Amino acid sequence: MPAQVTTHSTDVLVVGGGIGGLAAAIRARENGAAVTVLEKANTERSGLAGSGIDHIQSYIPEVHEKIGYTEADLANDQFEFGGNLGGFRRRDLTDYYAYHSAKDVIELEKYGLRFRFEDSDLPGGFRVVPQFHNVPTSYHFEGRDVKRKLTEQALARGAVILNRQHVRTLLKDGGAVTGAVAVGTRDERITVVNAKTTILATSGVGSRLSSSATGSDTFENFGAPTASIGSGKILAAKAGAEVVNLEFTNLGEFAYSFLNYSFTVGLPSGSWWPAGRIVDEEGNVVVDRNRSLPWTEADYKKKYRALVDHYHEQRSRIAPLLIQGKALYFDLHEATDAELAYIWWSLGHEGKTGVMKRHLEKNGVNLRTARFPLRVAGRGTPVLAGIWVKDTTTETNVRNLYASGNEPAGTGMPLPVAGGALVYGYRSGEQAALRAKTLAPPADVSAPYVEALAGQAQEIRSRKEGDPWRLAERGLQVLIDNALGKAYTDKSVALTQQQLRRQRESLRFSAGNPHELSRVFEVLDLYDLAELVLASIRERKSSLAPFVRLDGADSPSEKYGDSVGVYWEGEALKAKRLSNLT
Amino acid sequence: MAITIDKNKCTACGKCVDICLEDVLGIENGAAAVLYPRECWRCGSCVYDCAFGAITVDLDADNSIRFIEF
Numbered sequence: 001m002p003a004q005v006t007t008h009s010t011d012v013l014v015v016g017g018g019i020g021g022l023a024a025a026i027r028a029r030e031n032g033a034a035v036t037v038l039e040k041a042n043t044e045r046s047g048l049a050g051s052g053i054d055h056i057q058s059y060i061p062e063v064h065e066k067i068g069y070t071e072a073d074l075a076n077d078q079f080e081f082g083g084n085l086g087g088f089r090r091r092d093l094t095d096y097y098a099y100h101s102a103k104d105v106i107e108l109e110k111y112g113l114r115f116r117f118e119d120s121d122l123p124g125g126f127r128v129v130p131q132f133h134n135v136p137t138s139y140h141f142e143g144r145d146v147k148r149k150l151t152e153q154a155l156a157r158g159a160v161i162l163n164r165q166h167v168r169t170l171l172k173d174g175g176a177v178t179g180a181v182a183v184g185t186r187d188e189r190i191t192v193v194n195a196k197t198t199i200l201a202t203s204g205v206g207s208r209l210s211s212s213a214t215g216s217d218t219f220e221n222f223g224a225p226t227a228s229i230g231s232g233k234i235l236a237a238k239a240g241a242e243v244v245n246l247e248f249t250n251l252g253e254f255a256y257s258f259l260n261y262s263f264t265v266g267l268p269s270g271s272w273w274p275a276g277r278i279v280d281e282e283g284n285v286v287v288d289r290n291r292s293l294p295w296t297e298a299d300y301k302k303k304y305r306a307l308v309d310h311y312h313e314q315r316s317r318i319a320p321l322l323i324q325g326k327a328l329y330f331d332l333h334e335a336t337d338a339e340l341a342y343i344w345w346s347l348g349h350e351g352k353t354g355v356m357k358r359h360l361e362k363n364g365v366n367l368r369t370a371r372f373p374l375r376v377a378g379r380g381t382p383v384l385a386g387i388w389v390k391d392t393t394t395e396t397n398v399r400n401l402y403a404s405g406n407e408p409a410g411t412g413m414p415l416p417v418a419g420g421a422l423v424y425g426y427r428s429g430e431q432a433a434l435r436a437k438t439l440a441p442p443a444d445v446s447a448p449y450v451e452a453l454a455g456q457a458q459e460i461r462s463r464k465e466g467d468p469w470r471l472a473e474r475g476l477q478v479l480i481d482n483a484l485g486k487a488y489t490d491k492s493v494a495l496t497q498q499q500l501r502r503q504r505e506s507l508r509f510s511a512g513n514p515h516e517l518s519r520v521f522e523v524l525d526l527y528d529l530a531e532l533v534l535a536s537i538r539e540r541k542s543s544l545a546p547f548v549r550l551d552g553a554d555s556p557s558e559k560y561g562d563s564v565g566v567y568w569e570g571e572a573l574k575a576k577r578l579s580n581l582t
Numbered sequence: 583m584a585i586t587i588d589k590n591k592c593t594a595c596g597k598c599v600d601i602c603l604e605d606v607l608g609i610e611n612g613a614a615a616v617l618y619p620r621e622c623w624r625c626g627s628c629v630y631d632c633a634f635g636a637i638t639v640d641l642d643a644d645n646s647i648r649f650i651e652f
Contacts, residue, residue: 041602041603045625051626225625226623352624355624355625355626355639
């Protein structure tokens with residue numbers, strides 16, 4: 001069966017239509033470039049913010065200036081966040097975010113999303129919530145339809161959005177990326193986009209490598225949505241662009257969660273949210289409820305910092321208690337009526353919490369009297385991974401290929417996920433558009449790529465009885481959870497590499513329709529991602545929790561200032577060191 | 583089943599099919615239908631976007647949120 005191929009030409013191609021991709025499309029259009037977006041689902045509801053986000057981090061001048069918190073303070077907070085684990089963080093990238101968030105994030109208000117509330121006692125009428133910084137730094141807003149609003153803005157500016165297109169490979173000509181090839185997830189037709197510049201606005205996290213992104217098995221099917229496959233990293237690595245920080249697979253060692261949602265338990269909130277606390281079986285308080293601090297309080301920064309320190313001190317008790325087998329619960333027993341009302345409002349504005357809210361209502365759960373068990377969550381997800389960028393232009397080491405959203409050099413969690421996606425989306429769109437102005441339209445080099453892809457698709461589709469994608473995905477997740485969910489060593493990782501190879505070689509996929517074919521492609525990407533993760537861990541060659549070298553060799557100097565970057569050169573997997581010191 | 587479609591309310595407008603992140607919905611016999619129930623991620627977007635209030639998304643009864651009243 002000959003493949004049906006449609007070919008498009010554009011200045012800027014955006015792969016992925018989440019917050020970052022749509023922001024890139026908006027800014028690239030504003031800079032005069034023709035723009036095409038290839039999106040695996042539908043940009044109105046796709047990506048990690050598809051069914052909404054209720055908070056987004058930003059410098060908030062109206063509020064922060066009142067308490068003496070400067071953009072420079074935010075820049076320091078961003079860089080030092082989590083102790084700048086492993087030295088992976090790039091000062092140039094965190095600074096760019098900190099100094100541009102104030103302007104970029106509030107643009108969402110102009111797009112029609114509500115940021116100001118009559119009952120707020122804060123300057124500007126904002127609601128502000130904490131995100132582990134020295135002061136609260138996130139707008140709490142009505143962002144349920146953020147993706148619809150961004151889609152409207154991109155379309156109004158003349159961007160072309162092609163939905164249900166699963167990008168499988170980037171085109172490359174003479175060392176530069178010149179577009180991409182996609183397969184329709186509903187019709188398996190092939191779409192070629194030849195582009196002067198290409199932006200990978202793909203997910204920052206490959207959460208689907210683990211069976212559960214949060215440790216909660218509440219949702220039996222996927223631990224993470226289709227947006228969390230990590231396919232952008234595979235596209236990048238196969239085009240020769242380094243994927244970095246894959247070796248940090250278990251940040252924080254023990255995530256805890258309940259209901260797939262954390263309520264930011266016990267974190268001091270400033271003006272709003274939350275009122276949760278953590279108690280043990282006997283009712284002893286392990287983490288206090290939040291005590292709010294008025295913004296007009298003298299010495300706000302200092303006093304707030306003391307609250308944060310107190311919270312962190314208490315929070316550090318959770319993991320050891322859970323590991324000892326102690327039952328711990330989250331509750332809202334000390335919440336006021338106003339706080340509970342606020343929690344209900346909030347639950348309706350972010351992703352799956354809307355479904356959770358309905359579940360609680362349907363079962364007549366009284367939030368004030370219910371207790372929610374906490375659990376240990378071991379996982380092997382590369383939570384800090386990203387695509388290396390040369391500088392704040394967001395261009396990768398491969399010419400005319402940009403990384404957007406949460407991809408640039410691993411600006412994903414725990415950096416500002418939605419805020420970073422927006423700021424770097426705008427930035428990459430602007431930079432890719434400016435570069436495109438200097439380039440002639442690329443030659444169409446797609447023929448061999450299309451032939452290879454069509455052949456692969458046909459092989460999978462024509463196989464009568466083969467392995468279903470779901471079992472292959474579960475098999476991989478079990479392997480990764482067991483291998484990387486807790487502490488691991490150089491020897492155990494080498495063994496896992498062998499197991500992964502054997503498991504993969506044994507697989508013969510089949511797919512009964514285009515939908516299943518798309519799922520098979522996702523699983524193939526997950527196997528590639530696992531290979532990159534394991535190679536990165538071995539390349540790091542120093543003990544970084546939870547990785548332990550059994551031969552005792554360790555070089556402290558290796559812990560700081562460099563990232564491990566992995567990529568393919570043809571069939572060969574390569575690794576190199578990239579300096580984070582700028 | 584995570585998704586329930588009220589066939590009396592559904593007009594087969596196709597909005598939910600258009601926007602579903604995991605691509606689990608389709609139109610069958612004049613109404614929206616769940617083609618891949620095990621692949622629903624419970625994001626709730628179809629509930630938000632259905633203009634006719636025809637869709638509900640639940641957690642599975644046998645694997646639902648555990649809570650303890652006291």
